[in-house]
Amino acid sequence: MDFVETDEHRDLRAAVASVSAPYGGDYYVDHARRGAECTELWHALGDAGYVGVSVPEAYGGGGGGLVELALVCEETAAAGAPMLLLLVTHAISAAVIAEYGTEEQRKEWLPGLASGRDKVVFAITEPGAGSNTHQLATNARREGDEWVIRGEKYYISGVDEAEALLLVARTGTDARGKAQLSLFLVPTDADGLQKVPLPVDVLLPEKQFTLRFDDVRVPASALVGDENQGFRQVFHGLNPERITGAALCVGIARYALAKATRYANDREVWGRPIGTHQGVSHPLAKAKIETELAALMTQKAAWLHDRGLPAGEASNMAKYAAAEAALAACDAAMQTHGGNGVSQEFGLLPYWGLARLLRIAPVNREMVLNFVAQTTLGLPRSY
Amino acid sequence: MNIVVLIKQVPDTWSERKLSDGDKTLDRASSDAVLDEINERAVEEALKIKEAGDAEVTILTAGPDRATDAIRKALSMGADKAVHVNDEAIHGSDAIATAKVLAKAIGTVGDVDLVLAGNEATDGRSGAMAGMLGELLGWPSLTHANELTVENGTAKAKRETDEGTSDLEASLPAVVSVGEKINEPRYPSFKGIMAAKKKPVTTLGIADLGLDASEVGLAGSLVQVDSFAPRPPKSGGQKVEDEGDGGAKIAEYLVGQKLI
Numbered sequence: 001m002d003f004v005e006t007d008e009h010r011d012l013r014a015a016v017a018s019v020s021a022p023y024g025g026d027y028y029v030d031h032a033r034r035g036a037e038c039t040e041l042w043h044a045l046g047d048a049g050y051v052g053v054s055v056p057e058a059y060g061g062g063g064g065g066l067v068e069l070a071l072v073c074e075e076t077a078a079a080g081a082p083m084l085l086l087l088v089t090h091a092i093s094a095a096v097i098a099e100y101g102t103e104e105q106r107k108e109w110l111p112g113l114a115s116g117r118d119k120v121v122f123a124i125t126e127p128g129a130g131s132n133t134h135q136l137a138t139n140a141r142r143e144g145d146e147w148v149i150r151g152e153k154y155y156i157s158g159v160d161e162a163e164a165l166l167l168v169a170r171t172g173t174d175a176r177g178k179a180q181l182s183l184f185l186v187p188t189d190a191d192g193l194q195k196v197p198l199p200v201d202v203l204l205p206e207k208q209f210t211l212r213f214d215d216v217r218v219p220a221s222a223l224v225g226d227e228n229q230g231f232r233q234v235f236h237g238l239n240p241e242r243i244t245g246a247a248l249c250v251g252i253a254r255y256a257l258a259k260a261t262r263y264a265n266d267r268e269v270w271g272r273p274i275g276t277h278q279g280v281s282h283p284l285a286k287a288k289i290e291t292e293l294a295a296l297m298t299q300k301a302a303w304l305h306d307r308g309l310p311a312g313e314a315s316n317m318a319k320y321a322a323a324e325a326a327l328a329a330c331d332a333a334m335q336t337h338g339g340n341g342v343s344q345e346f347g348l349l350p351y352w353g354l355a356r357l358l359r360i361a362p363v364n365r366e367m368v369l370n371f372v373a374q375t376t377l378g379l380p381r382s383y
Numbered sequence: 384m385n386i387v388v389l390i391k392q393v394p395d396t397w398s399e400r401k402l403s404d405g406d407k408t409l410d411r412a413s414s415d416a417v418l419d420e421i422n423e424r425a426v427e428e429a430l431k432i433k434e435a436g437d438a439e440v441t442i443l444t445a446g447p448d449r450a451t452d453a454i455r456k457a458l459s460m461g462a463d464k465a466v467h468v469n470d471e472a473i474h475g476s477d478a479i480a481t482a483k484v485l486a487k488a489i490g491t492v493g494d495v496d497l498v499l500a501g502n503e504a505t506d507g508r509s510g511a512m513a514g515m516l517g518e519l520l521g522w523p524s525l526t527h528a529n530e531l532t533v534e535n536g537t538a539k540a541k542r543e544t545d546e547g548t549s550d551l552e553a554s555l556p557a558v559v560s561v562g563e564k565i566n567e568p569r570y571p572s573f574k575g576i577m578a579a580k581k582k583p584v585t586t587l588g589i590a591d592l593g594l595d596a597s598e599v600g601l602a603g604s605l606v607q608v609d610s611f612a613p614r615p616p617k618s619g620g621q622k623v624e625d626e627g628d629g630g631a632k633i634a635e636y637l638v639g640q641k642l643i
Contacts, residue, residue, distance in 0.1 A: 008576055011455065011456065062573035
């Protein structure tokens with residue numbers, strides 16, 4: 001066993017940190033407040049090959065794996081600029097297109113995803129089907145050389161920034177009444193696709209949308225992978241989404257703890273730094289321990305996934321632990337800052353909001369606990 | 384074209400930098416080590432020449448084991464190979480002794496056309512290496528270049544110092560030291576990082592360079608640190624009473640500091 005990071009990974013961390021540093025927290029928080037996309041940082045990371053780090057080399061990417069993509073997610077977040085869309089554009093869409101797409105689909109989408117100039121976001125969640133994918137109602141039916149799509153999706157991130165959606169739709173129903181799913185690449189400017197902003201009270205650069213598909217027609221060539229095999233294919237992207245989500249949380253926690261530590265060392269009340277007091281230092285130390293533990297599990301999960309080993313349990317545990325650690329770190333950091341903890345000047349609340357969101361998405365805490373109770377511990381199924 | 388870029392691993396300017404109490408040399412353990420930023424500009428300039436035409440870029444450094452991190456960074460930016468002079472005997476070398484080592488090491492790289500360096504390292508700050516190397520190699524040295532063009536066997540540089548700007552020209556081979564304004568160095572790409580470890584790095588000791596231990600290190604140096612004291616804490620600064628002429632006094636101060 002070897003816990004020493006390779007030179008390449010250390011260098012990758014340092015390089016991503018140095019690309020992100022000129023942007024950092026002030027840049028991110030300003031964009032989060034305005035709901036403006038972080039294009040400059042995304043492009044800077046794309047130009048240096050970090051957005052596309054996990055895209056195959058043959059299509060202009062770095063040829064790395066999820067370990068590397070998770071490092072990019074963690075380091076940008078640790079610099080104060082968490083890039084939430086990487087969880088869908090690269091952890092899911094690029095990976096699914098690379099694995100199951102046709103050669104034409106790969107050539108069309110992967111180079112733009114590799115350079116960071118194009119985005120393909122992921123559309124699965126529906127008002128009537130959240131965690132229960134078997135209930136998905138949005139359907140695609142074959143008409144000649146076309147697929148015709150009807151239905152509704154919601155909480156779809158970054159649709160306004162994206163060129164296309166990787167859409168999960170029902171193409172059949174099996175004998176037990178469960179949805180048979182298929183994946184489609186749908187341009188975001190397709191006729192009949194209505195995109196309605198879904199306002200949330202979390203300050204984010206990325207926007208959420210409700211999508212209505214009113215007989216949206218796409219060519220037969222828009223199908224990704226095999227018809228009715230979407231459930232299995234989507235699962236190829238869901239562990240990576242959890243792992244990169246966990247990495248993002250680890251980065252957020254590191255950022256919040258760095259800010260809090262600086263403040264606790266500098267801020268003096270009654271003639272000594274407030275960090276002297278255990279009431280301040282212990283919550284930060286506790287959050288640090290939880291962050292390091294979450295980081296270890298995140299790396300393990302990414303490592304398992306890259307080796308093609310079962311990564312479901314580790315991905316779930318990493319996602320759970322990292323979201324909890326990020327929330328604890330943001331909360332302790334805000335408490336350390338006193339009144340400044342909610343000030344715009346110190347800009348901590350947007351990170352708390354994002355961490356809070358990541359306790360719910362991409363898989364909520366309770367579904368992770370269900371998984372561990374049932375699959376790891378062998379307890380009766382709860383649903 | 385055969386280009387050698389000199390690099391140096393220095394203590395991070397953000398960390399506390401100390402001299403050791405024993406032999407009064409740099410206490411390397413006390414701070415994080417990084418590739419000196421000015422060297423990244425020298426590497427960038429070499430890579431621009433390489434990309435515009437045809438060149439092989441060799442990184443050269445003298446330093447301890449951990450200087451491999453700085454070498455790897457330069458290689459990950461896109462340099463082709465490296466020479467690492469790593470020998471305990473070099474420890475404590477002054478600028479002239481270091482220049483001797485580097486001049487010999489440049490000799491191992493073949494027919495070199497151009498040596499690029501930063502104009503001054505952030506730790507020693509002697510700012511003399513390019514001049515000394517030129518002298519030892521018998522080549523012209525163009526220092527403090529904020530613009531550089533290399534074509535048809537000639538190097539043209541715009542030299543910018545506090546005294547003013549001069550246009551310099553020399554035939555190759557030559558030594559050029561670059562200033563802060565010459566370019567913005569690139570970030571290493573992911574592919575560059577992955578490729579760096581596979582690039583050849585030749586490690587040499589001073590015996591490989593035909594040097595004797597007595598010619599380098601503390602013993603072979605003309606300059607040694609005799610004593611040192613930490614920088615005194617910041618004083619209150621200079622107070623100026625505004626008697627209606629505050630603006631003029633501020634301008635006077637800034638002119639005195641060469642800031643305007």
